[in-house]
Amino acid sequence: MPDPSLSIGDVVERTGVPASALRFYEAEGLIAAGRSVGGQRRFAREELRRISFIRIAQQVGMTLDQIRDTLASLPQERTPTKADWAKISRSWRPTLDEQIDTLVRLRDQLTDCIGCGCLSLEACALYNPDDRAARGGQGPRYLLGDRPEPPSDESCGTPSDRS
Secondary structure, X not given: OOOOOEEHHHHHHHHOOOHHXXXXXXXXXXXXXXXXXXXXXXXXXXXXXXXXXXXXXXXXOOOHHHHHHHXXXXXHHOOOOHHHXXXXXXXXXXXXXXXXXXXXXXXXXXXXXXXOOOOOOHHHHHHOHHHXXXXXXXXXXXXXXXXXXXXXXXXXXXXXHHO
């Protein structure tokens, strides 16, 4: 009877994940591999689902720690079933909705002042005078959802008016 397990090359071919990443995932405890008599890694076929799960989770922005915690929360650290996947994907919905909102803002505001502090666009002088957006925290505050403060009397007018 043929060996039902998969070599690392078989897994690379089937998943598109480089062998180095598979070895890393194994070292991190995200996937498991047995060893052949000759010491080669052999993967059970269900590891394909775990690897695919890891890839999708990374694509939606989950950290390896979040992925590890999710996989560890499954009974006996098994590969996610259809019911598990439904529960997990529901828990990701708020994060995905936030990412979608950020992408929409990026698409719609990329040519405007994004509140990053560069102050290099003419619009920045109006929307983010003196880098007021920095009060909201790090990063491009307007793309992250902050609203520009209403302009004060001294920030009204064109940049040339204030020179």
